[in-house]
Amino acid sequence: MKIGIGNDHVAVEMKTIIKQYIEETYGYEVINYGTDSTERFNYPISGYKVAKAVASHEVDKGIVICGTGGGISMAANKVKGIRCILCSEPYTAKLSREHNNTNMLAFGARVVGQELAKMIVDAWLTGEYEGGRHQIRIDMISEIEETQNLEAAK
Numbered sequence: 001m002k003i004g005i006g007n008d009h010v011a012v013e014m015k016t017i018i019k020q021y022i023e024e025t026y027g028y029e030v031i032n033y034g035t036d037s038t039e040r041f042n043y044p045i046s047g048y049k050v051a052k053a054v055a056s057h058e059v060d061k062g063i064v065i066c067g068t069g070g071g072i073s074m075a076a077n078k079v080k081g082i083r084c085i086l087c088s089e090p091y092t093a094k095l096s097r098e099h100n101n102t103n104m105l106a107f108g109a110r111v112v113g114q115e116l117a118k119m120i121v122d123a124w125l126t127g128e129y130e131g132g133r134h135q136i137r138i139d140m141i142s143e144i145e146e147t148q149n150l151e152a153a154k
């Protein structure tokens with residue numbers, strides 16, 4: 001399993017801790033697409049880079065972190081095929097895998113502490129997509145993305 005990780009200047013320490021945590025706990029390869037400098041860095045750059053890596057299957061899943069997780073998740077979700085969930089607790093992280101088949105996780109380095117962030121990452125990495133009734137809803141999201149339209153809403 002390959003995980004892409006990205007961050008802005010606010011989340012350098014959190015990115016480093018989470019990268020090391022995933023490598024040591026799961027043995028996954030974690031590829032860094034973010035900045036390692038605390039100089040101002042525009043979060044859409046790393047949000048986009050990780051999202052492109054996920055969408056092109058260069059990596060299996062992506063994790064992005066900025067101050068709130070808001071901006072970087074919005075940037076990631078603009079890339080076709082990306083379903084990025086912004087989480088500040090593990091329940092949403094787990095359900096986002098089971099129901100929404102998320103391929104990216106975002107959280108805020110200014111919002112969650114390091115131990116809570118690890119719990120969110122654990123819930124997300126171990127959650128498995130359930131398929132079934134959830135697929136029709138994901139297909140609807142894809143339809144909106146593809147066509148800027150949704151037949152079922154007419």
Ligand code: RB5
Binds near residue numbers: 008043067068072
């Ligand atoms: C940077 O100041 C901050 O705006 C960024 O880390 C993030 O919170 C944006 O959504």
